[in-house]
Amino acid sequence: MKTHITLGLSLVAGLFFSFSANAQKTTITMAELPAKAQTFLKKHFGTENPTYIIKDKETFSTDYKVQFANKIEVEFDGNGDWEEIDGHHTAIPVAVIPVNIASYVKTNFKDSQVTSLDKGRWGYEINLSNGLELEFDSNGKFIRIDD
Known part of the structure; x- marks a missing residue:
């Protein structure tokens, strides 16, 4: 039984690495x-x-x-x-930031700019020039400050 499990895991790992190698x-x-x-x-x-x-x-x-x-x-x-969109610690253009997020940042973090914006299925994650990371849902509604 152990041999079958080991063989199965080896095959799965091999397939994974062959897809990555492509x-x-x-x-x-x-x-x-x-x-x-x-x-x-x-x-x-x-x-x-x-x-x-x-x-x-x-x-x-x-x-x-x-x-x-x-x-x-x-x-x-x-x-x-x-x-x-990653500005590598420089501000990214405000026009690329969803309106709700840009408005939230402008209201709550007046002296900071968005330096990166990551769009995922769940929503958005942004980094600010002051070092904070913020999370928003897919509608641009603030969720939390990420630690």
Whole structure:
């Protein structure tokens, strides 16, 4: 019985690593991004020039990462929907922040800016320039300060 369990776990681990090994990262041009991603970047980062654009193709998904000279990074899913915007401790454009979240930050943290914004299925997580991390639901309603 132990042999069967060990063999089963080995097969699962092997499959997992073979799927991970199939990941391919390549540099691409702006024109090769999904149309949604191109539109988003032109609208919110039109004056910035990307230093690189990476397409990360894995077995079951494709993601894109765009970095600008000012070190801001934007990550997109395979459809071109943004997933994360990271300013690396610099403010990200207010126009990319959902209105409810921007309003909450402006009201409650007047002297701070949003330096990163992560959109997940559950909602949003943001980092502020004062070091705090805040969580919001998918409607932009404040949930809590994350420790």
